[in-house]
Amino acid sequence: MNKKYKQTFSAIYPSDKAIERVMEMTKEKDKKSKKANRISTMAVAIACLAVFVTGVLAGNVPKGNQTPALTSESSISGKTAPGFAIIAYADDTKTKFDKKNYEIKTPLKSKIGAVDIRGKSNKETDAIVKELYRKYNLTDWDFPCYESEDKNVLTFLDTNNTIYDNAIIYQYRNGFFDLDLPEEAVKTVKEIRVKNTNRDAYVLITTLDAYYNPDGTLKENYKMYAKSTGRTNIDFENDEIPYAVLSGESYKKDRALEKKHGKRMFGISWVIGNGLIEKINQDPNYDFSQISDKLTIEVEFEDGNVSQSVVKIATDKEGYIFAKPEAFEYIANKN
Amino acid sequence: MLENEYIEAVKRNSQRLFLIAFSYTQSRSDAEDIMQNTFLKLWKHREEFADKKHIDKWLTRVCVNECKDFHRLAFRKSVPLEEACETAESDKHFDMDLFNAVSSLGKKERMAVHLFYYEDMSIKDISQIMKIKESSVKSMLHRSREKLKSKLGDEYIYE
Numbered sequence: 495m496n497k498k499y500k501q502t503f504s505a506i507y508p509s510d511k512a513i514e515r516v517m518e519m520t521k522e523k524d525k526k527s528k529k530a531n532r533i534s535t536m537a538v539a540i541a542c543l544a545v546f547v548t549g550v551l552a553g554n555v556p557k558g559n560q561t562p563a564l565t566s567e568s569s570i571s572g573k574t575a576p577g578f579a580i581i582a583y584a585d586d587t588k589t590k591f592d593k594k595n596y597e598i599k600t601p602l603k604s605k606i607g608a609v610d611i612r613g614k615s616n617k618e619t620d621a622i623v624k625e626l627y628r629k630y631n632l633t634d635w636d637f638p639c640y641e642s643e644d645k646n647v648l649t650f651l652d653t654n655n656t657i658y659d660n661a662i663i664y665q666y667r668n669g670f671f672d673l674d675l676p677e678e679a680v681k682t683v684k685e686i687r688v689k690n691t692n693r694d695a696y697v698l699i700t701t702l703d704a705y706y707n708p709d710g711t712l713k714e715n716y717k718m719y720a721k722s723t724g725r726t727n728i729d730f731e732n733d734e735i736p737y738a739v740l741s742g743e744s745y746k747k748d749r750a751l752e753k754k755h756g757k758r759m760f761g762i763s764w765v766i767g768n769g770l771i772e773k774i775n776q777d778p779n780y781d782f783s784q785i786s787d788k789l790t791i792e793v794e795f796e797d798g799n800v801s802q803s804v805v806k807i808a809t810d811k812e813g814y815i816f817a818k819p820e821a822f823e824y825i826a827n828k829n
Numbered sequence: 830m831l832e833n834e835y836i837e838a839v840k841r842n843s844q845r846l847f848l849i850a851f852s853y854t855q856s857r858s859d860a861e862d863i864m865q866n867t868f869l870k871l872w873k874h875r876e877e878f879a880d881k882k883h884i885d886k887w888l889t890r891v892c893v894n895e896c897k898d899f900h901r902l903a904f905r906k907s908v909p910l911e912e913a914c915e916t917a918e919s920d921k922h923f924d925m926d927l928f929n930a931v932s933s934l935g936k937k938e939r940m941a942v943h944l945f946y947y948e949d950m951s952i953k954d955i956s957q958i959m960k961i962k963e964s965s966v967k968s969m970l971h972r973s974r975e976k977l978k979s980k981l982g983d984e985y986i987y988e
Contacts, residue, residue: 495946496946496949498924498927499927499931499942499946499947500946500947501922501923502917502923502927503848503852503928503943503947504844504922505916505917505920505922506847506848507844507847508843508844508857508860508864509857509861512843512847512861512865515865516839516864516865516869517839519865519868519872520835520836520872
């Protein structure tokens with residue numbers, strides 16, 4: 495890869511004219527920097543994901559935010575298999591998880607948003623962007639995932655230079671669900687499988703740095719599959735992400751679960767896909783309450799037992815995302 | 830820094846900086862703008878450098894920062910990629926499949942991949958220069974490899 499990469503990109507040069515201009519700079523001491531902020535016709539850009547679901551205390555929910563109806567009943571049928579629950583963590587390490595009912599009905603702080611820019615001038619559009627950066631106290635690289643759940647992170651959504659000319663589409667804050675496995679069971683996780691039903695969203699599995707080799711590859715012997723029905727910006731055949739694992743160092747070090755389980759923790763992220771982003775661009779006033787999904791999470795343990803949990807995700811009209819585990823079930827012992 | 834030393838620095842780094850910027854912008858003209866801004870800053874700070882290594886390292890950092898500022902301040906129309914690589918296609922070593930696969934990555938992923946595979950930078954150095962955590966760099970590289978693998982096949986990535 496190294497050699498081919500270098501050979502391929504070494505074949506791309508800047509123009510002679512550009513080099514000449516650079517050389518001539520020594521003769522133009524007072525030449526002002528050519529501003530890099532030429533505004534071309536409006537387009538919303540950014541690579542990267544992501545709508546991630548972040549837990550938050552109910553008291554932190556913005557005014558006017560209504561919990562959407564999530565009517566599914568929780569249930570527990572597993573008796574012998576190690577059970578697990580899904581916890582949407584609050585950013586202050588507290589959670590609204592009801593262990594008695596295995597239920598969370600937590601308004602999440604993660605928010606998807608769109609600003610209609612049809613008819614706006616470039617100058618007006620830039621002002622909107624700057625205002626969003628200011629409003630959300632954007633970090634340097636607005637890197638959306640995995641590293642700064644405790645910060646205000648704003649992500650402009652797009653897919654690899656696709657131009658969205660009707661709307662600025664963004665995501666505020668990120669986060670994920672934790673899989674809360676019993677202390678002993680967490681040590682025997684063999685495989686995690688996640689799938690979702692919304693074709694406009696997809697899922698990713700997160701884990702801690704301890705699962706990574708120094709070169710960024712995943713250590714062997716851990717199998718984590720996110721089988722997504724969602725369309726992604728990755729052209730996998732059959733819309734399947736065969737192997738999606740992200741670093742989970744963003745888990746807070748002082749979180750109860752990490753104290754409990756040491757370095758063995760797993761999380762699930764839910765990601766808005768291109769299909770939805772395209773729909774929002776077509777209709778910047780898109781009704782976000784149309785968005786919903788159902789995640790089925792299976793954990794297989796070394797003894798062959800499999801536990802399953804289902805969580806429903808919904809979004810209100812304002813774009814705030816909510817989640818609620820629907821069912822928790824012991825499935826089978828394959829042995 | 831004398832003028833001839835500056836010229837040497839330009840010769841030594843122009844393509845390198847252009848490619849870093851290109852990995853992010855995927856636009857020849859934008860990458861050239863960023864490269865020019867980077868060298869302009871070098872000329873303005875020419876009194877501050879001790880040696881070539883220092884200059885080259887400084888240029889890389891400034892170039893990455895320029896990319897960041899460039900992105901932050903402007904929304905841009907993308908240009909057809911064919912335009913970006915039309916001169917490269919005649920090069921026998923140019924691999925269009927690889928180029929297209931890398932182009933399909935997100936811009937930050939492309940930059941991390943470029944710094945890792947072209948500049949041979951360590952994850953730690955990439956982390957420092959992009960101002961993101963090492964774990965994030967690992968994540969980006971891991972995801973990028975998975976994406977590239979899905980497009981190009983295992984052999985391509987691991988050979």
